Amino acid sequence: MSISSAFNSASSGLRVTEARADMVASNIANASTAGYTRREGTQVSSGGTGGQTVDLRMARQVDERLAAMSRGASAQLGQANVTGEVLRGYLSTLGDIGDEISPAARMADFQAGLDLLANNPSSASVQADVLARADTLVRSLNTASNALESSRTQAAASFQSAATEVNSALSDIANLNAQLRGQSIGSPSFSGLMDEMNMRLDALGSQMDFQSRWESSGTLTLFTAGGTELVSGTDAARLTVDTQSGTLFADGTDITPNQPGNRGITSGRMAGLSQMLSNVIPQMKLQQDELARGLVESFQDADSSLTAGQPGLFTDGGAAFDPAQSDGLAGRLGINANVRPETGGALWRLRDGMSAATPGDAGATAQINAFIGAFDTARPIATAAGLGSSARLGDLASSMVGAQHNIRVSADSQAGTASIRLATFEDGRSMVEGVNIDTELQKLLEIEQSYGANSQVLSSLSDMIDTLLNAV
Template sequence: MSISSAFNLASSGLRVTEARADLVASNIANASTAGYTRREGTQVSGGGQSVDLRMVRQIDDRLAAMSRDASAALGKASVGGEVLRGYLSTLGDIADEISPAARMATFQAGLDLLANNPSNPSVQADVLARADMLVRSLNTASNALEDSRTQAGASFESAAGEVNTALSDIANLNARLLGQTAGTSGFSSLMDEMNQRLDALGSQMDFKSRWEANGTLSLFTAGGTELVNGTDAARLSVDRQSGAIIADGTDLTPDRPGVRGITAGRLAGLSQMLSTVIPQMKLQQDELARGLVEGFEAADSSLMAGQPGLFTDAGAAFDPAQRDGLAGRLSINAAVRPDAGGALWRLRDGMSAATPGDAGATAQINAFITAFDTARPIATDAGLGSSARLGDMAANMVGAQHTIRVIADRAAGTAGIRLAAFEDGRSTVEGVNIDTELQKLLEIEQSYGANSQVLNSLSNMIDTLLNAV
């Protein structure tokens, strides 16, 4: 090897050592920077005359993809608790005295007491109070569920906005990556930004990605619909009433037959909440209210066709065409309210009785009690079976609705554990370990000293040769 060749190698070695020191310093300085991926330097030969340093980001794409899938699963499962927590606390559990199931049992017990004291005004007033509490429990639950629907709708639109921002940012990053050279500082910084956008997107929806030959990233839904192609990004729009998700005219709504859409993430969870879960809960409420209205109409022998019974639809008899929202409109017939011109004795004699009957009569009261023992038909899409007694229907409704959150919380717990495991693995690969970086500085110092010694020896050799001439 000639002296000039040795000199070039030693000089390039010093430059590489300096670049390695800069990399280590950058790693240490950004150890706590969100989204920063550890850099490593790989030495490459420069044609036998020099050495160069190539920067490599430490990342495991497969582990990152699994982490984002777990994040999407957690995002979807967390929606149940996020949206339903307030409503379910208002609804109460089966054993809670505020729940419709408990209020139903309390009202039935009051009718039993009235059957033993049919003419006692205080017992009659107590039955009316219990009926009021039952009605209020359903009214309150209906209003709380509507509030949850409103909250879910707002979150749905917000999530879609975050997805649109992330997709647009990814397309913009693609445009900036086109002018970059792999292995440079600028390229690595852009890749860190891309990594952050993908992680943020992962909690909102599941997706697939593919790096193209030109260095840009293409993005697709789990079903295969294109979201980002080079510098072009799809734009999502949502319908908070139906839970539909549309991307530039293409349906992405979860669980729709033939749709190549999304299956996980907060966006999917909120879509299902608006399209399926909350509507079914609302239907269950309305079916229970219908059972009360129809059951007590059928049990009241004083009524003519079209007249309202004890439980009414805002004062009117049940109208099959007006079932939607019935739980929120459920009310007690004014005919039994003294403060509205009614009379408590109608709880004994029937809502349309013109005058008080026998003070000791119990036939009508027993007919009301029998209404609780008669199985009422239930709409099949309510998810509570085809028929049930009123008390069982109330208990089944409360139990089924709490089960939805229990299942969601269990799924969130499982997804959270998976996400933590994957994130720990990513941290090992991508994160900066200060102790390791400091050890590298010692190695760099030794390498710098070795290259300096070579240059010093070459300088002495040249001086000796010059002095010999």
């Protein structure tokens, strides 16, 4: 090897060593920087007329498969967490089956009050106690209905907010695509842009599941899990939502989850919110209304004093039940004013019937027993309520409360599983992408040795040249 070739080799070695030192220093400096991906360098040699030289190729350490699995688990966790986020306040208001605030407990308490009245039908204090228990039952359903509507309003606002957040992320990805075009792979600016892209994709992952593909132009194309295009080059789709129906669109294409024939999303926070608005909350509301309908119709049917069109003990805002106005009945459920002394009614109608004109026999129990019998009669339930085809009032109340709490229990179980999967994948990513300070410091020692060796070569070559020149 000639002196000039050796000089070129040693000089290139110093340049590579300097580049490696810069890279390691950058890794250490950004060890705690969110979204930063560890850089690793590979030395490659090349030959030429000037001798053998070395160069450094730098690459971000990424496992795309692990990243995709991590984002998938994040989407599942985001979807499962929606249930607790939206329904936590409502279910607290509803109470569990054994809680005294729940409609199921209030129903049993009211039934027990009627049993007491059957044993002492003439007692004004017992009659007043039955009315108070009926009021408490009605308020429990009214309160639950209002709380569920508040949850629906919260879900609608979150759905709209999530769409805004996703639109911002999609726009950012399209802008990053524009910046990535023409960038030299492995350059510091390219690596920085890729780190930003990685962060945008991770943030998007909790909102919705997606597929991605890197194009030959160096840009990223994004699709829904069903194949609808979200980002292509510098163009990003715009998401819009219908907060009443839970429908989700991408530039007018329906990507609502779990819709036959749709090429939409399948998981993520947006999928959870969509299902809340389209299915979960409407079914919960129907269950409440079916329970309210059961109360109104049962006590209308059991009241022998009524004529057609007259309301029973439980009313739809003071009126008899109208099948065409059943939606929202739980929120309008009330007590017949004919039993309220403060509004001109009389407590004895709890013994004699809501439309009785005059008090009957003080010891009569026929009407009271008919009211008690209403609890033993199975009544039809709307199939869409998901609580079977028929049930007695007490069983219907318990089934409703139990079914609605089970939704939360099931979601919490799914969230626990998704959280474990996400933690596992994130640990794997951290091993690949993260910076280990001890490892980087060891690399600095190797770099120092390499620098010293190349410097020694240059120093020896310089001495050789000086010796040759002195010999001339």
